[in-house]
Amino acid sequence: MSAPLLQVETLDLYYGDAQALAGVSLQIAQGEIVAIVGANGAGKSSLIRSIHGIEKPARGQVWFDGTDITGWPSYRVCEAGVGHVAEGRQVFPNLSVIENLEMGATPKRARALEKQTLERVFAMFPRLAERRRQAAGTLSGGEQQMLAIGRCLMGQPRLIMFDEPSLGLAPTIVQEVFRIVRRLNEEGLTILLVEQNVMASLRIAHRGYVLENGRIELEGPAADLLTNDRVRQAYLGL
Ligand SMILES: Nc1ncnc2c1ncn2[C@@H]1O[C@H](COP(=O)(O)OP(=O)(O)OP(=O)(O)O)[C@@H](O)[C@H]1O
Numbered sequence: 001m002s003a004p005l006l007q008v009e010t011l012d013l014y015y016g017d018a019q020a021l022a023g024v025s026l027q028i029a030q031g032e033i034v035a036i037v038g039a040n041g042a043g044k045s046s047l048i049r050s051i052h053g054i055e056k057p058a059r060g061q062v063w064f065d066g067t068d069i070t071g072w073p074s075y076r077v078c079e080a081g082v083g084h085v086a087e088g089r090q091v092f093p094n095l096s097v098i099e100n101l102e103m104g105a106t107p108k109r110a111r112a113l114e115k116q117t118l119e120r121v122f123a124m125f126p127r128l129a130e131r132r133r134q135a136a137g138t139l140s141g142g143e144q145q146m147l148a149i150g151r152c153l154m155g156q157p158r159l160i161m162f163d164e165p166s167l168g169l170a171p172t173i174v175q176e177v178f179r180i181v182r183r184l185n186e187e188g189l190t191i192l193l194v195e196q197n198v199m200a201s202l203r204i205a206h207r208g209y210v211l212e213n214g215r216i217e218l219e220g221p222a223a224d225l226l227t228n229d230r231v232r233q234a235y236l237g238l
Contacts, residue, residue: 003066005030005190006051006082006159011060013043013050013214020046021057022214028159033181033191035201035222037235038211044194045087047211048161051192052084053077064159079106083157087164089148093137097128100136100147104154114154121150124180142173149180160184161192166200178204198235202226210235 004027013021020043028034038044049055051062053074061070064080072080091100101121105114122129125146131139136147145165152160162181166174174197182204185191195201202208202222210218210231218230225231232238 002029004028004063005032005065006192007061007063008047008051009061009063011047011050011057011062013046013055013057020214021050024060024211024214024216026209026216026219028190028192030158030190031185031188032207033185033193033205035198035205035208036192036194036211037198037202037208037225037231039234042211043214044211045163046214048084048163048192048194051077051161052082078155078157081156081158083152083155083160085148085152085160085162085165087167089141089144091136091139091144091147091151093135095136096133097136097139097147098132100151101128101154104151106155113156117154117156121153124153124183125150142169142176145169145173145177146180153184157189159190159192161194163194164196165193166195166197174200198231199226202231 006028008024008026011021011024024047036044036047046055050057053072061068064082069077069080092103101118127143128146128150136144139147166177169177178200181191181193193201193205202225205222207220208222208225209216
């Protein structure tokens with residue numbers, strides 16, 4: 001296998017005395033969709049936030065495209081090509097759709113490239129184009145999720161980490177979110193996906209990791225995890 005695009009090595013993270021991640025290691029190759037499966041409180045968000053420089057792990061390393069990005073501030077991790085669609089969407093409610101999207105653009109980037117990226121986002125999400133002057137806080141939950149994804153794309157990431165992108169959305173919108181994730185992957189983006197909808201996430205993923213109490217307990221091809229007894233009992237309710 002060629003060198004992984006993202007490599008996480010033996011991460012430990014603490015909140016005070018409480019250990020949230022214990023020796024977590026994983027790899028994502030260019031072009032993969034990798035799902036992280038785990039119960040509430042298993043450490044999935046903590047893992048994403050550690051990769052993105054929001055949390056500061058006590059031990060371990062994060063490599064992106066061969067560069068050690070451990071301890072980098074979030075904005076530099078973004079500039080390096082790692083996007084993050086955070087849990088709860090977190091759009092700026094009083095800013096318009098277009099202003100939210102502009103917030104996602106990397107400051108150093110040339111205007112022309114930014115315009116091209118904006119056109120691409122609007123082509124992917126026509127509803128955002130129609131509502132470009134509307135305050136983001138007045139959009140539906142699904143539209144806000146599209147905006148959060150669009151804003152992330154404005155940074156031209158090579159890898160996107162999604163934290164519960166379908167949380168709280170209506171079933172038809174949930175399907176739409178999964179279609180978008182798959183499409184982004186088909187267009188060449190590498191994806192790290194954390195989803196409470198375990199069945200749907202393992203169906204679109206190439207590989208998966210099961211995180212329990214801050215430790216990776218199981219990993220393998222997504223198709224194998226879907227048929228694994230432990231996964232079926234604990235996460236698929238089968
Ligand atoms: N800022 C924080 N301060 C203290 N403890 C935290 C903080 N954030 C998370 N934790 C704790 O760390 C553990 C892992 O939480 P995390 O949010 O990473 O889990 P998760 O798998 O993403 O769960 P969920 O699906 O509920 O978001 C939990 O026990 C949680 O209570």
